[in-house]
Structures are given as structure tokens and as C-alpha cells.
Amino acid sequence: MPKVTQEHRDARRREIITAAIRLFARQGFQATSMADIIAESGLSAGAIYGYYKSKDELVQSAMTELLDLRFAARSGDDAALPPGETMRRFITGLDDEMGDLGLLVQVWGQAVLDQTSRDATARIGDRLRAIWASYLTEWYRDGLGLSNAEQLGERFAPLYVGIMQGYILQMTVFGNFDGEAYLEAASVIRPGP
């Protein structure tokens, strides 16, 4: 069907979607019109509709693209880093990939509205919890020298995911936020009795 190579098609799709994402970050998904995207991408209406059947499909693709994060594989020797430092690297990586953490908050806002988006965020949630469980196990064992590290890791993983979400939210929607102090606090807490 396609008269050009698959690579060319993929490149075009990426071109379109990155232009769209730039606008989404500034204006939000719904407030961004196809006309905006056409102008930002430098293409024409006809061209864009050749790659995406509808605006909705484009938005869904953008969300998937944003959520399908290639979480930088932790390099193992990071195990001894305290949670706050790990979190900082994680969030920095997130910010680099998405360009703007506000996009993530927007995706959450969308996820409460439709099942498709919610499924996508749920998948990420599971991955995040697994990553944190793995890291925390190492931290509790090697960093703090606790015995039941694995159980503790599983148990506290959702909490650290929440702490990370809290960081992102306070950074983007609250004022007066001292991120360093927050990460410091996240490093210092310990499982109690």
C-alpha cells in the first residue's frame, strides 16, 4: 500500500507527533486544534490525515508515546544510592524524555476520564512499582543492612511511587516547593517497627 518506505512513514509519524506534543505541553490536549498542529508541523491537513485517521487517534498515540518510557536501566551499582537520589535521577530521566513533566499531570487528568488512557497509565504503574520494589530491596539490604529486605521492598514500593508522584505534582502545580528538601526527606525515612 505505502509507496514510500516504512522508515519514511515512521519518521513522518514521529515528526507529526513531536510537533503535536510540543503544543500539548503548552495548551493541553483538547485546546490544541488540528490547525495548530498543521501549522506547527509545517505540513498540510491532507498530509496529517494520511498518517492519523483522526485527532483522537493522534492524541492517543501521543499519550502512548509519552508513557512508553524507556526507563534508563539502573546500572546496578546505583543500589547504594539513597531513595531521594534515586528518585532525582528517575525524575530527571522522565523530564528529559517527556520534555515537560506537566504533560504527565495532564495524562493523569485524562486517565480519570477514559478507560483507554487509564489502561495505559495502569501498565506504567505496575512497571514503576516493580522497579521500585527491586531498587528498595537492594537499598534495604545493602544500604541499610536490613534482613527482610525483599518483603520490605515489595511493601514500600507503592509508597515511593506515591512520593514520586507527589514530587511531580508539587513541582508542577504548587508554588513554594523545595524539591531538594523533599528528596532529602524521602531519603531519610525508614521502615519503623
Add this chain to the structure above:
Amino acid sequence: MPKVTQEHRDARRREIITAAIRLFARQGFQATSMADIIAESGLSAGAIYGYYKSKDELVQSAMTELLDLRFAARSGDDAALPPGETMRRFITGLDDEMGDLGLLVQVWGQAVLDQTSRDATARIGDRLRAIWASYLTEWYRDGLGLSNAEQLGERFAPLYVGIMQGYILQMTVFGNFDGEAYLEAASVIRPGP
């Protein structure tokens, strides 16, 4: 100017806005049309525009209404309750007032887009941190018997606000969330060395 009492005007405004909020919870702010609100409220276009100049003003009022939470005054003797329990009560109160925690997530999504909404959420953020600082001071002093309770309270308040935000997010946009285990974990962590 008004031919009816102020009470009547206020009641009508409330009537309109609660109808709108019901729809916002289901469909989101932008996807809800004035026609929807007209139908849901049982009033007419003319009537509604008599109370709100524009849809935008209505949306902003709804957000303010939602955020202007009359946080149930903690009754003092709650001081000995662990953080997870305090958080549960807080969130239950929030849910009762807003009707749907998803609305809060939507508001956050909006707050990254415009300054007006961001100002509103920032104000709430400050109040939340102050409340948590106050509670934590009591908890650290009376519950855990720590000496520098006040400093600790100030220091960890943003973290607990974040933990609460994380709870709300994971409850609304992630699947497989064990809220009880999360609150339990929030109760158990302690300030470390």
C-alpha cells in the same frame, strides 16, 4: 440591580454549579458543553448566562468551589492517630466534599495549563502543608515521643502531602492499588538519622 434576594441568587448559582460539577466528574471540563449543563440543570440558556457570563467563568467557579474545602477541623484528640489513619480521614473528608476524587486529578491537569488555576491550587497546597506540619508535630511529640517534634513536622509535611497525592493518583488512575497497605506503610515510616 437584582430583583430577587441575594439568597435566591446564591441558591441558583449553587444549583447551576452542582449540576455542572456532576457533569465535569463524568466528562471532564472541556468535553462538557453548555448544552449539557443546561439540560442537567433543568434551566435554560438565558437563565444560566444570567448567573455566569461565560463557560470559562463557570469552570473557574467550579474549580474554586471544589478547592475551597472546609477541611474538617481535626478534633485535637486525633493527635495520637498514626499518619495513615489521619490520611484516611482526610481523604474520606475530601471525597465526601468533592463527590469524586477524580475531579481533583482533573483540576491538577488544568493547573499545569493556566496561571489562574495554578494560583488556586497553590493556595490549597500551602494550607495542606500547614495542616500536616501541625499534625505531624503532635504525632512526633505525643505519638512517638521525639524531642525536636516541631522541626520534624515542618520538614516532613511536604512529604506527607505528596504521599497523600500519591494515594489519590494511584487510587484513581492506576489499577491493582491496595489502599490499606499504602496507608499502613505511611503509618510505619519514621524519620531516620
Add this chain to the structure above:
DNA sequence: GTCTATATTCGGATAGAC
């Protein structure tokens, strides 16, 4: 494959009667 021009639908807001 991509462009320009346009058909069509939809939503916010207003006008004027009651």
C-alpha cells in the same frame, strides 16, 4: 503523498418575547 479549498457539524453566546 501532499496540497488547497471547502463542506458540515457543533458549541458558545445573544436577542427579543414573555
Add this chain to the structure above:
DNA sequence: GTCTATCCGAATATAGAC
């Protein structure tokens, strides 16, 4: 103050030429 009917602009998607 409230209703009905309607105007106007905007936005999505398509048609048809190149």
C-alpha cells in the same frame, strides 16, 4: 428573570487537483 430561537465562529474531516 427566564425562555426559545438563532447567529456566528471555530474546528474536524474530506474532496479533488497536482
